[in-house]
Amino acid sequence: MQRLLAPSIVYDPPTLLYTILTQPVKTLIQLLDLTFNLLRPKPKPGQPAIRVASHVPDGDLLVHAGDLANLGNVEEIQPQIDWLNSLPHQHKVVIAGNHDRHLDPRSRGTLPSNDRNDAVNWRGLWYLQHSSVTLNFDGGRQLSIYGAPQTPATQKDDHAFRYPQDSDAWSDTVPRDVDILVTHTPPKYHLDLPAALGCEHLLREVWKVQPALHVFGHIHAGKSDFVGMLKGGNEVIRWDDGQRTLEHAMTRPNGFFRGIIDPRSWLDVARVVYYGVGNVLWEQIWGGSSPDSTRMVLASLMYCNTGELRNLPQVVYI
Template identity: 30%
Template sequence: MPPSGTVKTRILIISDTHSTPLETPSASQPFRHPLPSADVLIHCGDLTMEGLTSEYRKTLDMLAAIDAPVKLVIAGNHDRTLDKEWMRTHERMLWGKKWRETYEEAREIWFGKNGRARKEGVTMLEEGLHEIDVGNGTILTLHASPYQPEFYDWAFPYQKHQDRYNPPSNTLSDAENIAVNPISSFSEKAIDVICTHGPPWKHGDITAHGNVGCPHLLTAVSRAKPLIHCFGHIHEGWGAETVTWDKATESSETETIAQFKAEGWKKHIKRTEGVKVTEKEVKSKRAVFVDGTKEGGKEIRRGEQTLMVNAAIMDVGYDPVNAAFVVDLDLPVKN
C-alpha cells in the first residue's frame, strides 16, 4: 500500500512517435500493441513528421488504442501547424509549395469542442502550469512547454541565448529572458512533472555533435525539482536517470552561458544514477518500468530527486525501436 495520504499513480511516457502506429502484437519491437495500461499517458511532442492533418489523425488513432483514462500531449518542433508564429512567418514558402494545411485546422483537431482529440479523450497542453484530475483520487501538477532551442528552422524555437524557463533573477548573465510562463521553484509550487519537448543540458541530449540540450531548462528544473522531467526531441538520447539535486540552487545566476555549460551545471547536481535497461525484459513487457514509490524501495524523493526521461520512440534513423517508460509515483491525495 502507498504511504498514508498518497495515491499510487502509474504514468506511461512516450515521445517522438512521428505518426507511427503501434506495431502488431507479434512484432519484436517494444513499441507494439498493447502498451502497458496506466493512469496517465504523457506524449512529449513530435506527434507527426510535418504537422499534416492526415498525420494528426494517424497519431490520434495510435493514442486512442492506449489504455489510459487521462491522455496528455504537447506539440514538438515537427508539429508545425500548431505553432501560430511559425505558420505566419512561413506562409509564403508553404503556399508556394501548394501547402493546404492551416493553423486553424490543426487547432480544431486538438482544441476544438468537436475536435478529434476531445472525442478520444486526449488533452493537448499549451505552455504553462496545469493541474489535472487523474480520477484516482489525486491531482497531477504538470508544467508543459513545446519549445526548444532553434533547430533547422522547425517549429516552437527560441534562440540559444534566450531563457524561456526562469524568472530574471535566475537567468544567466548574458542570456535574454523571454519567459512568459517561467517554471516555479520548489519553494513556490510542488510540481509533479515537467514535460518539455527538448531536453535539458547534459541529460538525454547527446548527439554526434555533442550535447545540444538547454542550459536554461536545466537551471529551471534544478529549481523546481519535479518528481519527473520527461522530454524527447533528441532520438539518440533515449534513456532515463535519477538526478539527486544539490539543495543550493535557488540563488541568482551570475555565470555566462559558456561558463554554465563548461562547469557551472555541476553545482546543481550531487549525483546521477542511470536506469538499467534489460533488452529482453523491455521487449517482453513493452516498456521500461521504473518504480519510484516508497513501497518499491527506490522512492523518488520529492524536493531532492528528479527522474529524467528521454522517451523518444524513434531512433536517429526514424525507426521506432525504442521503448516507452512506465513510472509509478506516490502522489498526494487531493483535498
C-alpha cells in the same frame, strides 16, 4: 580519424572511442555519478502510486512529449491523436514538438496553403502548450502537469516552436507547484548526448521547480550513446551539492589532453567521489534523509534519426 569516429550529424550518437578521446574525464565523472546513484536508495512513489507511461503500455497517465508528426500538417497529426485517444489510460497528456508545424502559428505558414486552415480535434486528450492542468486519479491522488513545446534552434530552420539557442525562453515560466513537467527539449547535460544539446536555461528552471517527474523527447539518440544506454533512457536527479558538482564539471572544455592535464578536471573527479561516498554513507548506513529528487525520462521511441520506432517505452511510478 575525426570523420570516422564523430557522429555524422550533430544529433547522432558518437562512438564510445570518440567520446573517450574528446571527453575522458567527463566520461569518468558520469560513470562515477551513475555508480553512486545506483547505490543510493530509490525515490519512493506517492500513495497510491501512479503509473506514468510515455507511450503505449497501460497505466494511469500517458504522456506524449511531442513530435506527433514528421511534416507537421493536420493530415499527419489527427490520426496520431485519434490513436492516442483510443488507448485505455485514465488521462492522456500531449505537447507539441518541433516537427508539429501546424500547431505553431509562426511555422504554419511553411505548410502548403491547403493544410493551413484545417482544425485539430484533440478529443479526450489534454493538449498543453505553455499551460498546465491538474488531474484527479483513482485512489484520491491529484497531480499538476505543465507542458511546453519550445526547443533551441541549432541552425536556422522552419520548424515549430523554435527560439535562438542562446536566448532564455524558460526563466519563471513553469509553475512552482508542478508535479510533472513535460517539455520537448531536454535540460542541458541530461540524456542529451555528449554534445550537450539540451537547454541550459531549462536546466536552471528545473532546479527552481524540482518536479517529481520531467518527461522530454527531441534528442532521439540521447539513450543510444554510451552513458545514455547505461542509464536506460531515464535517470534520478537529486538536487544537492553533488548534482551541482556534476553539472559544473560538464562545462569544462573538451579534448583528450586538455581534459587529462587540467587539474580542475581532476578536482571535479575528487568532488564527485567525495559527495558520492558521503551521500551513500549518509543515506544507506546512517539512515539519513535523501534530498528532493526528480526522475528525468527521455520518452523518444525513435531509434536515433532512423525513423524506426525501436526504443522501448518508458514506464515510471510517482
